Amino acid sequence: MLAPTExxxxxxxxxxxxxRPRSLDDTLQTIVEVACNSVPGFDHVGISTLEKKGDxxxxxxxxxxxxxxxxxxxxxxxxxxxxTLQGDEAVSVSSLRHEQRWPRFVPQALALGVRSQLAxxxxxxxxxxxxxxxxxxxxDEVSEDARALAPLFATHAAIALxxxxxxxxxxxxLQSRRVIGQAIGLLMERYQMSDDRSFAFLVRASSHRNIxxxxxxxxLVADANLR
Numbered sequence: 001m002l003a004p005t006e007x008x009x010x011x012x013x014x015x016x017x018x019x020r021p022r023s024l025d026d027t028l029q030t031i032v033e034v035a036c037n038s039v040p041g042f043d044h045v046g047i048s049t050l051e052k053k054g055d056x057x058x059x060x061x062x063x064x065x066x067x068x069x070x071x072x073x074x075x076x077x078x079x080x081x082x083x084t085l086q087g088d089e090a091v092s093v094s095s096l097r098h099e100q101r102w103p104r105f106v107p108q109a110l111a112l113g114v115r116s117q118l119a120x121x122x123x124x125x126x127x128x129x130x131x132x133x134x135x136x137x138x139x140d141e142v143s144e145d146a147r148a149l150a151p152l153f154a155t156h157a158a159i160a161l162x163x164x165x166x167x168x169x170x171x172x173x174l175q176s177r178r179v180i181g182q183a184i185g186l187l188m189e190r191y192q193m194s195d196d197r198s199f200a201f202l203v204r205a206s207s208h209r210n211i212x213x214x215x216x217x218x219x220l221v222a223d224a225n226l227r
Contacts, residue, residue: 022164023164023167023168024164024165024167024168025059025060027160027161027164028047028049028059028060028161028164029060030160031047031060031132031157031160031161032045032046032047032060032061032062032132033045033062034153035047035132035134035150035153035157036062038149038153039118039134039146039149039150039153040143040145040146040149041116041134041136041139041141041142041143041145041146042118042134042135042136042146043062043063043135043136043137043138044061044062044063044064044065044066044069044134044135044136044137045061045062045063045066045132045133045134045135046058046060046061046062046066046067046069046070046132046133046135047059047060047061047122047130047131047132047133047157048070048074048081048085048130048131048133049129049130049161050085050128050129050130056070056074056085056130058070058071059130063135065112065113065114065135065137066133066135068112069109069112069114069133069135070133072105072108072109073105076102076104076105078101078102078103078104078105079102079105079109079117079119080092080093080117080118080119080133081119081131081133083119084119084120084121084131085121085128085130085131088121089120089121089151090118090119090120090121090147090150090151090154091117091118091119092117092118092142092146092147093116093117093118093142094116094140094141094142095115095116095140095141096109096110096114096115096116096117096140097110097115097140113137114135114136114137115136115137115138115139115140116135116136116139116140116141116142117133117134117135117136117142118133118134118142118146118147118150119131119132119133119134120132120134120150120151120153120154121154122154122157122158122161123158124158124159124161124162125162129158129161129162129165130161132150132153132154132157134146134150176213176214176217179214179217179218179221180199180202180213180214180217182217182221183198183202183216183217183218183220183221184198184199184202184217185198186220186221186224187201187202187220202216202217202220
């Protein structure tokens with residue numbers, strides 16, 4: 001078992017990597033790669049995010065088994081990953097072949113080669129962001145080190161993920177305002193409309209076609225660029 005100073009050094013090194021500014025997709029991929037290297041005993045790691053509509057999506061992973069295993073759990077509503085999203089902070093399963101809580105998931109996971117598993121929730125400021133899922137195809141045991149390190153790592157991962165999501169939302173908002181402004185300018189120039197009437201025109205088109213205002217603006221700008 002690692003000494004307390006070794007835990008601290010391991011998590012500190014992981015945190016330094018996670019907190020470097022990067023895109024959301026890059027942050028997600030970095031989280032799973034660092035998790036695989038930081039938490040011992042697992043060869044497949046994935047991260048799933050809880051989307052606004054309540055859907056769960058696997059966004060990044062380190063091995064080919066992650067996607068089918070994650071989809072299996074979310075479709076069945078069984079397994080460690082589902083348990084963390086339903087309330088548990090962390091779920092550890094050694095010797096999966098002896099596990100009896102999930103009768104539909106376990107046989108199929110065993111058939112894919114899983115021997116042990118660990119899942120930890122990602123949450124920030126009371127909101128559940130998703131979870132990190134660890135799978136092992138070579139060990140029946142989830143070590144004490146893994147059970148201790150995974151929640152600590154998840155805390156830093158959640159902070160890094162939250163910051164990346166905020167940056168992406170800010171960037172998307174700025175891009176939307178920019179393209180809508182361009183579309184308003186085109187309407188004002190082409191039809192001699194005021195900015196208020198131009199914006200109202202875009203809103204009506206968005207409502208009539210049941211698409212986002214930004215999409216209407218992007219079409220208008222793209223059409224103007226082709227002329």
